[in-house]
Amino acid sequence: MNPHAAVKPLDEAARAAALARQAQLTKPAGSLGRLEEIAIQLAAMQGTLLPRIHHPWISIFAADHGVADEGVSAFPQAVTQQMLANFVGGGAAISVLARETGATLEVIDVGTLAPSPVAGVVQAQVRRSTANFCRQPAMSAAQAQAALDAGATACARARTAGADLFIGGEMGIANTTAAAALACALLGLPGAALAGAGTGVDHAGVARKAALIDRALALHGLASAPTDSLHALCAVGGFEIGALAGAYLAAAQAGMPVLVDGFICGAAALLAVRLNPGARDWMLFAHASAESGHAALLRALDAQPLLALDMRLGEASGAAAAIPLLRLACALHAGMATFAEAGVANNA
Template identity: 50%
Template structure:
């Protein structure tokens, strides 16, 4: 889908299907008949209902699971905000293609298909301490590229990113949408104290420079974000329109979709936070966006690694739901309600 303007994109972010409540209710009813105390599998039970709602199926499936990693380059790296040089972005894209990254192994283990989508990585976005990271056309093109990666018939989409400098962009978006600065700034790839100070200073400069547009979530994402973040936004929007549930990765991925939540109170109901990362601002950002992560393993890699790992949790939840016997089928006595 090509968005002709930010206003057109805004309308698309606000005109969202609500999901299939009847499918979710059917799952809940079946859960109550299975050979276990009601609710004893905790979130495993509600995860299946979530899948059903957003797939529009009373019996969800996970046959076609896609992992999409978007890669982008950031001009703000000129401010010394990363511990790694900007050329690492292209080098890691090559590593993904060669099968040598963590996400390659995790996708294989999860039975998921991996796509890596570089977004003009040879041409970094503008240094947002000096100019908007992207003009409207560049931003919309990245959103559209993300949107078109979501294939019809996908059962579950895992989203992630790669881009030296993108934790700075993510912190800048969080600052623009939720206020404050320092609580969103973390060490990213491992910057020292001086590097952390440079990140904070760069974001403060950017907020002053672009202040007049930061009230608009989409214009803020263009001004201080990055192409891979814009593409994640586009893919998440496409997933909502196409009935595909989404697993979000870490801090950068969460910041990338924050504009959808700001534009629609239920804009991210079809998306789950896979984990809370070790990046400093992620826990607070999840809380601000009312997202409850599935696990906390101290991960901070990106690459959709946490999202992909969560596929195994969903597979287990679905296996229990579809494979367990009911009390009646198994000849097991149900909960004793006492004498009439």
């Protein structure tokens, strides 16, 4: 994929029509708050007066990280592979959420240490784990491009299947460290500004993670922004983060709405927007993660999340939880009567 290719423009005529309809519905103007905004934004994205979310699609990208060797996670790397089987077996949180919302769920291995393919998992391995970015670049330029391409291919599968909303998720022990390092590089921040508990490390673990990030940023010449975004991905990123960014970019280029999950997906969204600023128009943001660095990412993306549930699981769980909210916004927009239809006086 070409990350710099033009994105599809939003349909401003559909936005104006949706805004005009909202003004005629039987309620005081603005009284449904964000629900009105969501419907209008989706109208512009879908190019229709009456948007709907019928076929949400969730792609979970999984990869392992060399920086796990530095002891930045409370869980061993074997959990990445074990969770792949849990995803496809239906036992993970995202598996339950996908069933309950009627979303299509696929799991994609873009770089785990799994000794053999897991049945039911899409194989798109770039390499078996990134390198330890505290010692060398996490990946080569060719591998970064392959990760972007894997994400774009997942988006293409979603479009072929008739999906009308793309959600990306991730799995990979130590990937909060990679996401924090990448975001620090893109924002010119020190490790302490974005390093968090991740899988549940204690305060000492968070401090160790921040120090490792600072060391890596200095090693790769990333200690101050602005920086070349692809260089930052190569230096300290992860294959699943690159795949997420590629999926977001491909969705924007094709004109498919994206619902961004939490901290790690937020770092991927920031990468996508730095590569192609127009991609931001196609992003909705699902929730405010309890991961400490997420607020800085939301500010950088000028994003207002839909939910605040203190979630920090990842694997697209926060985004899946927001699907019913999008559907309710669309249903209200389409199903409420206008003042004229209901015979109700309008003071406007």
